[in-house]
Amino acid sequence: MINLSFFPSRQLAWYMAKMFLLRTLAVIAALVVILQTLDLLSESGKIFAHAGNGDVELWRYVSLRLPQLVAFVLPFGALLGTLIALATLNQNSEVVSMKAAGLSAHQIIAPLILASILLAGVSFAFNERIVTRASETLADWQEAEYGKIPRDTGIRPNVWVRYNEDLVLAREVRAAGAQTALFNVTIYDRTGETLQAILNAPRAERKGRGWLLHDVTRFDVTTGQTSRASTMDWGEGLEPLQFTLAKVKADQQTFPTLRHSIAQLKASGRPTADLESGLWHKLSKPLSIILMPLLGAIAAFGLARSGQLLLRAVVGMALGFAFFVADNFSLAMGNFGAYPPLVAAWAPFLLFLLIGETVLIRTEE
Template structure:
């Protein structure tokens, strides 16, 4: 049970593992960011006035998403490269000859991956979630000026009977919600009756007071301007603030608050609950990677099976990501309970990795 019989050896292996993981991550992010920017630069520059500064803004908002998404892949590839190198140089044979078990050999990598998982969680909460929310807002305004408010929601649609209401921007919470650039489509069964546009709207407790109103009658083709107009007495403020809640755009505490608000409003929350649990299980996937890639560490390098073992390790790791995405998708549609959707792949592949390691090396 002494997993670190040699402090020098543990530091040596952890250092190799971390350096290779960061190198793979940097390479992946650099290549994928360049490809992504090539695909999006046309849309960004299509907005009048955008230039190089906006391209760098996009990179600063997109890069955290790429880092968060591909960090577990980088840990897997860093594990395989590290262990394959040690095996190729007969260092694993030396460690086993000195009396170290397979778990003792992997222990420094697993401890290092725990640190990576913790940093990944903090990075997701403090940088990735705000960047995702900001990028989503920017994309909805077609890469125009980014709204300054942090709690702004853009391009929100609400249905009121047969009518549709669109607010270009929604700010505030509760009864302090303010709508801006509003369009109301007054529809009957046969089609559109009136088109109403307003500069701003605010909830009064019994309805929505719109200001700067322009009303167009489709049947007569006439237009009428009004300074104020009351509409939507059956529309609640939470219908505007809770329509587009994204788990990726909120921190774990903000998401918990949003889930509570949705539950009180009688809205479905299965997908958000699965996303909440995945905010914990997702970063912890890095801890699995040394275990799943461990098959590359063992076996004699001169037997010619090192490449095959590396491929098997990669296959196990990528199978985990496929299973994780599948379970999360099932949780989003309610086919799996949210807790099971987030944690079942982690537990399943932990048992698979331990089984492979014990049956082949222990």
């Protein structure tokens, strides 16, 4: 008799989900310990190279690096946890018993899928609340060569902004908001792709919704003549935030913050393809955990005594690692602008979802 419910019994579902979660967490803990040890060996020399650093700084590095490593190995842990759990069930003939009771392959792995959805939610929240902050702090500390992080002076050098068709270079930007001031400003006045004039001003300050340029020198490209003005109103609608945006990194900002930063960068005419790919990857990466039970399910089916259990586990592992390679390659192509951001973030997920379903259906047949 065929069981038509999507999940097996409550006891069996809890048994399988618990087995999957415990083995996944054990694998994650083992991988993190190994990677953290190797990483600490490579970085400890740099940490101790700065005068005054000791054990406290070493543990500080561990506390900042640990969240990154946990986020990195979580999908790997889910894949290996799936393979270990399902291979154990197969070895003990428990899968055979489930199929004899009328459970389909999808019903057998359903508890693992449900547990992986829970892991994906935890992973997303962990990345948003902890990993982004740790990554930003660690990056600042590494830029200071593990010394004291310098106080932010609010001065940003060599900021490029696009205003309509014009390109603007402010060699120094100070303060923020209505108090923003630009120094050594060069404006490339363009019509279409043709340069019409070059304006230089030693200082520009906020005035209304635009800017007031001081001691302006204008060079007309067409006539070759130079003119001067003591002041000039310019840049109506050009917001100070477009000049004061710091260097944005996808792994150091939460999803809402990164989305807002991308909108501001687009308004200033800066390229955002890599950040948009990183934005959508913040969703697709945690969801990739859901693929792991599907890709590793091949280890659950087939007779263990046929001697092919190890081969099936290797195939499941190969499918999982092929996804990680495809995901990293696609994200790199998105960062270079070769793939649209949505394709870069979601194409590997959808492709391997279809592959996993195909393998599972063929296995069931």
